[in-house]
Amino acid sequence: MLTVRFFARLREQLACEVLEIPCAPGLGTVAALRSALASRGPVWQQALEDQNLLMAVNHSLAEPATPLAAGDEVAFFPPVTGG
Template sequence: MLRVLFFARLREQLGCESLELASEPGIDSIAALRAALSERGPVWKEALADANLLAAVNKSLAEPGTPLVSGDEVAFFPPVTGG
């Protein structure tokens, strides 16, 4: 099982704060998870297509190739700016 969290404008776009997905053999990286979630419909595809979207696995920043295993918590969020 993967726990997936969405933050900021991404959460608003998707109308979804979090979801749990059964671990599937093909969903073994951040890139694969993004691709699978993008298949949920046009809104998901548009929101997850943002090239600046960041991801974290178990609260550590992750790259598209970062591997995923059952029990991981994945967060997607837009870039954050500060002042």
């Protein structure tokens, strides 16, 4: 299983904080997972298409090509600004 967490406005847009997803062969990278989630419908597609969206795997920033394995925790979150 993969644990997928959404933070900030993504959590609000999707009305979802956490998902447990079976680790299927087609979900071998962060990009593949993102694409699979976006296919869940228009709201998901809109929320996940943001090119500035940040991703982390097991609490480390990740790139689209970052590989995934069973037991990984993947997080999606918007860029954070402060001042």
